[in-house]
Amino acid sequence: MPLHIHPTIEATLHDLADYFVGKAREAITARGRFVVALSGGSSPKKLYELLASSSYRDQIAWPEVYFFFGDERNVPRTDPQSNYLMAKTALLAPLGIADDHIFAFRTELAPTAAAAAYTTEINAFFSPKPARFDLVLLGLGDNSHTASLFPHTEVLRATTAEVQAVFVPEVDMYRLTFTAPLINQARAVAFLVFGADKAAAVRRVRQGPRNAEEFPAQLIMPSAGERRWFLDAPAAADLAG
Ligand SMILES: O=C(O)[C@H](O)[C@@H](O)[C@H](O)[C@H](O)COP(=O)(O)O
Numbered sequence: 001m002p003l004h005i006h007p008t009i010e011a012t013l014h015d016l017a018d019y020f021v022g023k024a025r026e027a028i029t030a031r032g033r034f035v036v037a038l039s040g041g042s043s044p045k046k047l048y049e050l051l052a053s054s055s056y057r058d059q060i061a062w063p064e065v066y067f068f069f070g071d072e073r074n075v076p077r078t079d080p081q082s083n084y085l086m087a088k089t090a091l092l093a094p095l096g097i098a099d100d101h102i103f104a105f106r107t108e109l110a111p112t113a114a115a116a117a118y119t120t121e122i123n124a125f126f127s128p129k130p131a132r133f134d135l136v137l138l139g140l141g142d143n144s145h146t147a148s149l150f151p152h153t154e155v156l157r158a159t160t161a162e163v164q165a166v167f168v169p170e171v172d173m174y175r176l177t178f179t180a181p182l183i184n185q186a187r188a189v190a191f192l193v194f195g196a197d198k199a200a201a202v203r204r205v206r207q208g209p210r211n212a213e214e215f216p217a218q219l220i221m222p223s224a225g226e227r228r229w230f231l232d233a234p235a236a237a238d239l240a241g
Helices: 009-031 043-051 083-092 111-126 180-184 196-207
Strands: 003-006 034-038 065-069 071-073 135-138 163-168 173-178 188-193 226-232
Touching: 003 009, 009 034, 009 043, 009 135, 009 188, 009 226, 034 083, 043 083, 043 188, 065 083, 071 083, 111 163, 111 173, 173 180, 188 196, 196 226
Parallel strands: 003 226, 034 065, 034 135, 135 188, 188 226
Antiparallel strands: 071 173, 163 173
16 A cells, blocks of 8 residues: 655645546556546645646646546535535636536435435446446545545445445535445545644554544555555654554
8 A cells, every 4th residue: 555755745746646647648548538536625626726737737638537526515516615616626627628527416416316316327437337436536534534434424334336425413414425335446546635633544544443433544445456645744744664
């Protein structure tokens, strides 16, 4: 489980952007397309802006890239909390990505219906093969959640590769999220984590006792794919060895 640790956030972002480019080129060469699930929250915004910048935008054949979201808040796409809005603003609009290459959650539906609709859309996209993303980007909360897999929620016990709706008391809202089995079908998973406030969570997930109920990101173990961590030094500070 390769660790990429850098002194600064900037260096970490460039390393992950290079990795993203590499995975995109690999997928497009092998299968004619690159299918990525974006993460939300605040950390990846800088990554998306970097990928859309003149330093990277010309390194990828963007018309061959298809964008999904690993999780979403149950809010309108115009809401400042929307992961879709963040990615649209930082990455998708600046790159002029065509609407039919962007698969956003239908958050106008009730949560359970939105989750079911997204599961159907994902399965139809990959049909007749199982849903296998080329890359799933993930963040990490300071409570060790990832995507919207929060501690002590029912979705942690999902055994099906699908999307589920889950009410998360901690954030007092419904979240829509890939289950761990769906994430674990990916060819590659990359965590982007920076800041000292995440150091304890990084240590718990990577080196703590196995307890997925407490540390849900421990569930992320791609069965036939790679898992990489892109960390700045403060986020890696508590790791032993
Ligand atoms: O929808 C979300 O918020 C993300 O999917 C979530 O899992 C995020 O990655 C972590 O909460 C870290 O968020 P920050 O990057 O904002 O610390």
